[in-house]
Amino acid sequence: MKISFIGAGNVAWHLAQAFEAAGHLICEVYSRDSQHARQLTSLLYDTAIQPDLNFSESVADLILIAASDDALESIIERVVLPANVMLVNASGSRSLSDLQHLVEVHSDVPVRTGVLYPLQTFTKEVSLDYSEIPFCIEATDDETEQALIKLAQTVSSCVQLGDSEERRNLHIAAVFACNFTNHLLSIAHDLLEHEKLSFDLLKPLIRETTHKALQSSDPATMQTGPARRSDWATTSRHLEYLQELNPEWAAIYRLMTEDIRERHFEEE
């Protein structure tokens, strides 16, 4: 398949290379920041830097939008598409009907729309095994749906259909399970740094926490800690200390403790 990218951030960086490695041709890369487009194309075999959003001369079968959702409106308003191209969003959070509606309003030619959402955290510097990344597919017509399934299956063995409601929940769940957990680990790091202790001390605990959660069908069954065992003397002391050190961390501590309490209170 011939694929062009709108966006050259973390997601485009990984998918462009993965699709190329699977035998697809990456025609063009466009990015608001031309430096980013240059960096990504330099890693690809025969890919042009697309200077603007005029894709009318593109021979791509599929244009993949891998950009911030904030930018979607402005991209669709300005993009010029060849007829019958597939315009596909790599984001989990926008509905397909949003995309379809925007395209109908702004495009002069018929365009087929779809979503191809890889459920993974992408960092440019960190390489990945794509074969087990779940890809969630949705399209406005059967032909596009089949094309996207086939494309995703060239890099992953975990491809499934999912409508916009399912994808929204998947995306929010991913924000909790990945982005927010990583932020908690950053806070833990800073708490240790405050006492000049190494983050390495926490690593066996983090490894074990994840290991237990991955073994379980519901991590709630693995919940431990002061809030779980109703140890309010400890949570009060922690809160008092955090309030002094960093009120935002105290607010997070309070809210998480309260939510664990409520959830497990019902069980007792």
Added chain:
Amino acid sequence: MKISFIGAGNVAWHLAQAFEAAGHLICEVYSRDSQHARQLTSLLYDTAIQPDLNFSESVADLILIAASDDALESIIERVVLPANVMLVNASGSRSLSDLQHLVEVHSDVPVRTGVLYPLQTFTKEVSLDYSEIPFCIEATDDETEQALIKLAQTVSSCVQLGDSEERRNLHIAAVFACNFTNHLLSIAHDLLEHEKLSFDLLKPLIRETTHKALQSSDPATMQTGPARRSDWATTSRHLEYLQELNPEWAAIYRLMTEDIRERHFEEE
């Protein structure tokens, strides 16, 4: 060493078996819930169920308190100790001076106090490799300190001294890195369940998130997601949905997003 336990919860469950396997003798186990004491002693070689907190006849060198911090005052008020025993708390959050003060007020005989804090999450059903668990040691006298270091080293290769301030930060960091991250995973599980999606879909993402954080010296450098890339259109849509579904989850989402924003805003 001859060791008795006050408490038969997750921590006592693991430590008693680990110390016995390392060649120590577990003399007695006391628990408020005698059923718990019975279950734990049944797994040990030659350990008596201690029916009450009168340890005056105990031959133990060390009595390890592995109980909820809430219970510490009431335990020390009621416990009767043999002279010169080491009374050691396995909790990370109470200061050694707190323990020492309580003992001085309530005990008729001289008692040596200390803390032996294993930085790990313990669940009865899940077995552990103890050798890499960090043990954090503190004692009121050198002899007790040496005895606790020696004891911890019989099960772990990561034993270090830590005063009460360091231990408090370690414990709070552990609550963020383990208890709170596990709770976020539980919320992610529930979000998927709401759309009848399998928690398995998230497992590659969770594995990769942890993998990246463990490779890094500071997980903040690995932060991704809508808050990190200032994608406020997405965070607003997520919040709107969560507010309907579960206002507590919306509150957690709002606070975490705001804290990620503030932290990474400074970097840009």
